[in-house]
Amino acid sequence: xxxxxxTYVAAIDQGTTSSRCIVFDTDxxxxxxxxxxxxxIFPRPGWVEHDATExxxxxxxxxxxxxAKAGLRADQLSAxxxxxxxxxxxxxxxxxxxxxxxxxxxQDTRTAALCDELGGQDGQDRFRELTGLPLASYFSGPxxxxxxDSVPGLRRRAENxxxxxxxxxxxxxxxxTGGVNGGVHVTDVTNASRTLLMNxxxxxxxxxxxxxxxxxxxxxxxxxxxxxxxxxxxGQLAGVPVAAALGDQQSAVFGQTCYEPGEAKNTYGTGxxxxxxxxxxxxxxxxxxxxxVGYQLGGEAPVYCLEGSIAITGALVQWFRDQLGIIRSADxxxxxxxxxxxxxxxxxxxxxxxxxxPYWRSDAxxxxxxxxxxxxxxxxxxxxxxxxxxxxxxxxxxMYQDSGVRITSLRVDGGMTVNNxxxxxxxxxxxxxxxxxxxxETTCLGAAYAAGLATGVWPDLDTLKAHxxxxxxxxxxxxxxxxxxxxxxxxxxxxxxxxxxxxxxxDDRP
Numbered sequence: 001x002x003x004x005x006x007t008y009v010a011a012i013d014q015g016t017t018s019s020r021c022i023v024f025d026t027d028x029x030x031x032x033x034x035x036x037x038x039x040x041i042f043p044r045p046g047w048v049e050h051d052a053t054e055x056x057x058x059x060x061x062x063x064x065x066x067x068a069k070a071g072l073r074a075d076q077l078s079a080x081x082x083x084x085x086x087x088x089x090x091x092x093x094x095x096x097x098x099x100x101x102x103x104x105x106x107q108d109t110r111t112a113a114l115c116d117e118l119g120g121q122d123g124q125d126r127f128r129e130l131t132g133l134p135l136a137s138y139f140s141g142p143x144x145x146x147x148x149d150s151v152p153g154l155r156r157r158a159e160n161x162x163x164x165x166x167x168x169x170x171x172x173x174x175x176x177t178g179g180v181n182g183g184v185h186v187t188d189v190t191n192a193s194r195t196l197l198m199n200x201x202x203x204x205x206x207x208x209x210x211x212x213x214x215x216x217x218x219x220x221x222x223x224x225x226x227x228x229x230x231x232x233x234x235g236q237l238a239g240v241p242v243a244a245a246l247g248d249q250q251s252a253v254f255g256q257t258c259y260e261p262g263e264a265k266n267t268y269g270t271g272x273x274x275x276x277x278x279x280x281x282x283x284x285x286x287x288x289x290x291x292x293v294g295y296q297l298g299g300e301a302p303v304y305c306l307e308g309s310i311a312i313t314g315a316l317v318q319w320f321r322d323q324l325g326i327i328r329s330a331d332x333x334x335x336x337x338x339x340x341x342x343x344x345x346x347x348x349x350x351x352x353x354x355x356x357x358p359y360w361r362s363d364a365x366x367x368x369x370x371x372x373x374x375x376x377x378x379x380x381x382x383x384x385x386x387x388x389x390x391x392x393x394x395x396x397x398x399m400y401q402d403s404g405v406r407i408t409s410l411r412v413d414g415g416m417t418v419n420n421x422x423x424x425x426x427x428x429x430x431x432x433x434x435x436x437x438x439x440x441e442t443t444c445l446g447a448a449y450a451a452g453l454a455t456g457v458w459p460d461l462d463t464l465k466a467h468x469x470x471x472x473x474x475x476x477x478x479x480x481x482x483x484x485x486x487x488x489x490x491x492x493x494x495x496x497x498x499x500x501x502x503x504x505x506x507d508d509r510p
Contacts, residue, residue, distance in 0.1 A: 007078050007457055010066065010240075011447040012059055014084045014168050015248065016105065016270075019058045021066035022444040023077075026457060028467040030441065031072075034065030041102060046109040049102035052090045055168070056175050064236060074237045079455040080176070081244035081447030083251035084168040086194045089143035091154070091219070092171070094164050097180045101151050103168070104143040109353075111142035112362075118142065118212065124360070127209055132193065132200045132282055132291025134360060138309075140167055141196035145213045158219050165219040167191045169245040176242050177231035184231035187221040188245040189302055193293040198223065200282045200291060203302060225296040226250070227450040244450035246295060248443050249273040253305060254295050255446030256411045256437065257468045259461050264399075264407045265442070266392060268416035271356070272313040274395045275305040278403055287398035288358030297453060306402055308357040308395030312350040313388040314416050319350070320384050326377050334421050337381040344379035345370040347493035348387050355497065358398040365500035369493040388416065389426045390490040396430055409433045413442040420474075428478035429487065438469040 008031060013020045020035040036058045041049040067074065087106035092099045104110070115135045119126050124134040133139055144165050148155045157163050166174065169191050174183035192198040192205075197215065199206040205220055224230060229241045246254060249267060253275045256265040261279035266272055275294065280301040282291045294305035321327050327336060349355075351364035368383070400406055409432050416422060417436050427434040439445055452458045 009079050009448040009452045010077050011081045011444040013444045016085045019062050021062040023066050023070045024448045032066045032070035034062040048105040048108040052099040052103045077240045078457050079243040079451035080240050081451030083246050083248050083443050083447040086247035087140045089140045090171045091147050109137045111137040111146050114142050139196040159216045161218040163219050170221045176233045178234050185221045186224045186230050188226045189293045189296045190247045190250040192223045227297045227454045243454040251446035252442045255442030257465045262405045265411040268414035270315045272310040274308040276399050278304050283403045285402045287401045306399050310391045311356040316350040333381050334419050336378050340378045343382045344375045346375045346379050346383045348383045349493050349497045351497040363501040364497040367497045385422045389429045393429045412436050413440050423474045427474040427476045431476050434474045435470050436472045438471045
């Protein structure tokens with residue numbers, strides 16, 4: 001390294017719509033960022049794909065871009081961490097390095113019928129005890145099974161060991177460490193825990209599920225911890241240790257330094273993902289949540305989380321802007337909503353493609369309830385924002401019912417946290433402080449922290465905790481009676497959203 005006095009760690013965040021590379025210094029401060037979008041491919045209604053080759057080229061471009069902006073060479077990086085969109089599935093040819101099909105994205109619903117078939121009499125819960133997950137089209141295993149059955153000749157090649165399966169972390173690590181020339185084929189426990197194929201207790205692929213889904217073990221990556229050196233990069237990052245991988249939501253938990261049981265974070269994006277650290281034992285959910293691995297550091301015991309996935313939060317603001325045209329830009333919603341004192345009795349339930357946690361109702365569709373002539377566009381703007389807070393409250397309640405752990409505060413990140421009115425309402429309906437950190441890029445930061453821990457940049461978790469600094473804190477200001485009355489009305493509105501899709505799977509449209 002040319003400058004011995006300063007150490008840098010880079011993180012690649014390969015997301016659903018774009019790839020980013022952020023370079024951090026040893027204080028966890030951002031030195032440089034580069035970002036590029038990739039195409040969204042929609043071959044049929046409900047199908048969502050990405051070109052994995054395009055993603056790899058965009059990742060290489062943002063790495064080069066971030067290094068150039070920082071004025072750094074690769075040999076000045078101590079480590080590289082990776083965080084990624086979860087559940088998105090790639091199968092590729094080990095000899096050519098080419099994907100055999102577009103990547104199937106986590107949002108894709110083509111495996112719904114396959115999941116119903118696999119569930120049989122047990123339904124969604126068939127593999128829940130072993131994996132912590134409901135049997136749903138969201139997860140990677142059924143996507144891999146669909147590809148093996150749908151691409152001509154693929155199953156035979158897979159059984160011969162010619163094909164590799166991976167989530168995006170595996171695809172990137174394999175390419176970063178050499179690809180067809182000795183690339184390392186691994187995944188980490190957090191990504192593996194989203195496949196429906198990993199046993200939550202053993203942290204290994206579960207033979208009974210591989211057999212049920214007819215997935216040959218020969219295609220699977222080796223499961224490793226979230227923070228260890230998997231291999232050394234070649235090419236533009238030659239010599240840099242590739243030393244961490246975490247799914248994006250778990251990486252945000254790590255970046256928010258939620259290292260103790262009872263600490264929770266919520267990421268507000270297109271949807272929202274609330275994760276609660278439950279410690280070193282997996283807590284099974286009876287209330288519509290997912291049990292997932294939060295992180296594992298080297299040879300230490302894994303830390304588990306309960307996760308509540310909310311399908312539509314930020315996307316509701318986009319709908320209000322793009323489909324209804326009531327606002328011209330997302331930042332206009334806050335002053336409009338703030339121009340009235342409350343929602344005027346109106347509630348919006350954004351079940352555009354069903355409801356995720358805690359309901360998992362694919363028959364639900366969006367509703368607006370409580371309309372009177374008193375209601376204005378400002379009341380509706382307020383109802384749009386409040387929908388995010390109430391959905392989060394439902395997830396927090398489910399977490400308490402499952403774990404007995406009451407959250408004492410909520411750490412928040414993601415684009416919607418710039419909305420002060422929403423964050424205040426979130427604190428009001430939860431009855432606990434809501435805290436936004438100085439470094440809001442917690443997903444990338446988590447991957448950088450895990451990589452730096454593995455390579456000695458940072459000595460321990462206490463050092464990382466000391467870096468975390470609060471930017472803004474919102475404290476609850478709503479009285480208990482008002483909170484519970486409004487929550488009761490929200491729940492009534494949610495019930496009105498159920499059952500809109502017919503059993504034949506067709507929406508009631510002319």
